[in-house]
Amino acid sequence: MTKAPHLMKNSLGYAAEPEANDGDVTLRPAESPFQQVRLEEGPAGRKPRPFLSRRNIIVYGTLIFVSLYYLLPLYVMIVTSLKGMPEIRVGNIFAPPLEITFQPWVKAWSEACTGLNCDGLSRGFFNSVQILVPSVILSIIIASVNGYALANWRFKGSETFFAILIVGAFIPYQVMLYPIVIMLREIGLYGSLTGLVIVHTIFGMPILTLLFRNYFASVPQELFKAARVDGAGFWRIYFQIMVPMSLPIFVVAMILQVTGIWNDFLFGVVYTKPDLYPMTVQLNNIVNSTQGVKEYNVNMAATILTGLVPLTVYFISGKLFVRGIAAGAVKG
Amino acid sequence: METSISIKNLALSFGALDVLKDLNLDIGKGEFLVLLGSSGCGKSTLLNCIAGLLDVSGGQIFIGGRNVTWEEPSKRGIGMVFQSYALYPQMTVAGNLSFGLKNAGVPKAEVEERVNRAARVLQIEPLLSRKPAALSGGQRQRAAIGRALVRDADVFLFDEPLSNLDAKLRADLRVEIKQLHQKLHNTMIYVTHDQIEAMTLADRIAIMRGGRILQLASPNEIYNRPASKYVAEFIGSPTMNFFEGEIVSGDAVRFMTGERSFSLDGYAFGDAGLKTGPAWFGIRPEHMVAGEAAQEMPIRLDGQIELVEPLGSDTLVRILVDGQLLWIRLDGQAEISHGDAITVGFHPERANLFDKASEDRL
Ligand SMILES: Nc1ncnc2c1ncn2[C@@H]1O[C@H](COP(=O)(O)OP(=O)(O)OP(=O)(O)O)[C@@H](O)[C@H]1O
Ligand SMILES: [Mg+2]
Numbered sequence: 001m002t003k004a005p006h007l008m009k010n011s012l013g014y015a016a017e018p019e020a021n022d023g024d025v026t027l028r029p030a031e032s033p034f035q036q037v038r039l040e041e042g043p044a045g046r047k048p049r050p051f052l053s054r055r056n057i058i059v060y061g062t063l064i065f066v067s068l069y070y071l072l073p074l075y076v077m078i079v080t081s082l083k084g085m086p087e088i089r090v091g092n093i094f095a096p097p098l099e100i101t102f103q104p105w106v107k108a109w110s111e112a113c114t115g116l117n118c119d120g121l122s123r124g125f126f127n128s129v130q131i132l133v134p135s136v137i138l139s140i141i142i143a144s145v146n147g148y149a150l151a152n153w154r155f156k157g158s159e160t161f162f163a164i165l166i167v168g169a170f171i172p173y174q175v176m177l178y179p180i181v182i183m184l185r186e187i188g189l190y191g192s193l194t195g196l197v198i199v200h201t202i203f204g205m206p207i208l209t210l211l212f213r214n215y216f217a218s219v220p221q222e223l224f225k226a227a228r229v230d231g232a233g234f235w236r237i238y239f240q241i242m243v244p245m246s247l248p249i250f251v252v253a254m255i256l257q258v259t260g261i262w263n264d265f266l267f268g269v270v271y272t273k274p275d276l277y278p279m280t281v282q283l284n285n286i287v288n289s290t291q292g293v294k295e296y297n298v299n300m301a302a303t304i305l306t307g308l309v310p311l312t313v314y315f316i317s318g319k320l321f322v323r324g325i326a327a328g329a330v331k332g
Numbered sequence: 333m334e335t336s337i338s339i340k341n342l343a344l345s346f347g348a349l350d351v352l353k354d355l356n357l358d359i360g361k362g363e364f365l366v367l368l369g370s371s372g373c374g375k376s377t378l379l380n381c382i383a384g385l386l387d388v389s390g391g392q393i394f395i396g397g398r399n400v401t402w403e404e405p406s407k408r409g410i411g412m413v414f415q416s417y418a419l420y421p422q423m424t425v426a427g428n429l430s431f432g433l434k435n436a437g438v439p440k441a442e443v444e445e446r447v448n449r450a451a452r453v454l455q456i457e458p459l460l461s462r463k464p465a466a467l468s469g470g471q472r473q474r475a476a477i478g479r480a481l482v483r484d485a486d487v488f489l490f491d492e493p494l495s496n497l498d499a500k501l502r503a504d505l506r507v508e509i510k511q512l513h514q515k516l517h518n519t520m521i522y523v524t525h526d527q528i529e530a531m532t533l534a535d536r537i538a539i540m541r542g543g544r545i546l547q548l549a550s551p552n553e554i555y556n557r558p559a560s561k562y563v564a565e566f567i568g569s570p571t572m573n574f575f576e577g578e579i580v581s582g583d584a585v586r587f588m589t590g591e592r593s594f595s596l597d598g599y600a601f602g603d604a605g606l607k608t609g610p611a612w613f614g615i616r617p618e619h620m621v622a623g624e625a626a627q628e629m630p631i632r633l634d635g636q637i638e639l640v641e642p643l644g645s646d647t648l649v650r651i652l653v654d655g656q657l658l659w660i661r662l663d664g665q666a667e668i669s670h671g672d673a674i675t676v677g678f679h680p681e682r683a684n685l686f687d688k689a690s691e692d693r694l
Binding site for chain 1: 380383384385404405406407410411412414415416418419420421422431432435436479
């Protein structure tokens with residue numbers, strides 16, 4: 001798998017830019033004596049394709065168009081966030097800033113006002129971190145053990161348990177919103193971060209359990225049997241055999257949970273109170289606050305800041321993410 | 333002989349599917365037993381039951397005189413080798429070998445000593461620090477055998493350990509397993525599809541079908557006196573030739589098939605003695621001769637060569653006799669070709685008679 005993209009790059013390179021190699025004669029396949037002999041005998045090898053072939057135009061055209069579609073809004077946001085208000089009022093939104101200022105970013109982070117306070121996004125950021133870290137860790141730990149037990153230790157009623165869990169994934173959130181408010185209130189956690197962490201952990205459970213179960217089920221059964229003959233029990237097999245083999249799926253689960261929980265708005269609003277609102281809610285309140293003029297530059301900066309965490313996670317673990325998904329797909 | 337493993341009335345079902353039915357089996361101490369049977373007949377299931385990896389639905393299993401029916405796999409005194417090697421990919425070979433010992437709380441120095449000893453026996457010492465991914469198929473299977481070996485188990489269970497290897501390596505490892513058994517004298521149960529493995533390794537072979545043991549006997553006995561038509565067809569390649577007909581007893585006992593009649597003079601009937609009536613007459617390809625030798629045989633058939641398969645050591649020939657195809661095995665140097673007329677002969681001593689209805693040996 002790791003080799004394929006590399007190979008493809010090479011073959012594309014030869015096809016797309018035959019002249020580009022002129023300086024480096026030894027690297028050109030056509031210059032090798034072997035190739036020369038073959039060429040004299042008759043046609044051999046791949047026909048060199050001009051760069052501006054119809055196929056290339058279509059492929060690259062589509063790619064460029066799609067990239068623009070996704071990158072343009074981001075460009076507008078970044079550019080706007082670096083402008084001062086006067087410039088925004090006069091200028092067109094695509095124009096680069098005449099005078100770069102980081103003031104909107106500072107303001108978005110620490111000074112912007114919602115209807116209730118003027119702490120900027122920072123308060124929401126730290127709330128979100130306090131929600132995110134325990135929720136992600138807790139949900140992944142529980143779901144992976146769930147998935148492992150369901151895949152490898154077919155206990156009595158495990159199929160039923162799994163079926164119920166999966167049905168849980170299809171119940172609309174709206175249905176459960178209010179009952180959970182009551183339940184949290186009864187146990188005294190309504191309006192606290194702990195309550196929200198519990199909610200996130202529970203809501204992540206069906207999909208994560210399914211993910212882990214399918215991954216562990218694709219691990220050869222004989223490995224599990226061998227470990228049992230070797231005297232390893234439930235936890236030892238989990239920690240020493242299964243977990244070390246399953247890094248990619250843990251990364252996939254982490255990305256799903258980080259982005260899902262970080263981007264959550266609904267649960268944040270419903271289950272916490274204003275001084276504990278997560279960053280997304282804080283962002284909404286800043287953008288929608290009705291005092292004075294709309295500060296587009298601050299709003300843009302605040303939005304980018306809020307999106308930064310999932311973005312960073314993607315960049316750091318994107319490769320592992322793709323590998324994990326692919327592994328799941330191939331082994332089914 | 334002292335028994336090592338004793339299985340009594342074992343039954344196992346997956347839901348509605350009864351895979352093992354009332355199975356009884358006694359295996360002697362130090363015996364090499366091979367389980368042979370077609371795919372899906374329950375060989376792996378039986379092995380997993382003995383190992384304790386499946387919960388039985390009924391019956392009992394004794395290992396070394398101890399009832400282990402509900403014992404944990406690790407407490408049964410067994411070592412197991414799997415078809416897919418099942419080496420822990422994130423551990424080195426040494427880690428794989430020592431995993432079970434560490435779990436059992438064996439002291440560190442002893443673990444090391446036992447791992448080294450097993451590695452020496454299997455000649456995998458230079459590989460101890462490598463991960464399984466960096467090993468060849470044969471080396472992996474050696475490491476997997478090593479993992480069973482370090483346990484100092486009385487009983488070894490092998491589930492098709494060689495079927496993922498190429499033919500040459502399979503032959504080499506087969507010999508090594510046999511030597512290992514001669515050295516260690518522990519009880520081995522070995523599942524395979526491969527007749528040659530079964531014949532060469534086994535003290536006794538158990539032929540299984542549909543969750544039952546059809547015949548349990550030495551390789552020689554199974555080959556020469558198969559207990560049923562199924563066993564006769566299963567063992568031997570090319571498969572045994574069969575004639576459909578009837579046993580009649582007049583002044584001499586004969587087998588009537590179509591227009592022909594074979595003398596059964598010399599055939600050793602089983603304990604039940606002579607039984608007349610519809611039957612199958614079976615003769616192995618290698619028990620038929622052609623050319624001059626055929627003239628001296630009590631039973632002769634004239635036919636035409638339909639296909640020749642030279643194997644070097646032997647030549648397999650398919651002949652057409654009265655609309656029926658027969659395989660015969662001739663000398664590798666036999667000079668024959670497609671379309672020739674041929675006379676083949678055989679002796680009733682070598683025949684196998686099976687009852688038409690029950691397909692049991694007569
Ligand atoms: N976990 C299971 N659930 C349901 N049925 C099973 C299970 N494992 C095996 N079976 C069924 O039990 C029967 C016996 O399987 P088993 O694996 O013992 O066959 P086998 O003789 O080892 O075959 P092979 O030579 O192909 O390995 C098969 O029909 C199989 O489909
Ligand atoms: Mg099997």
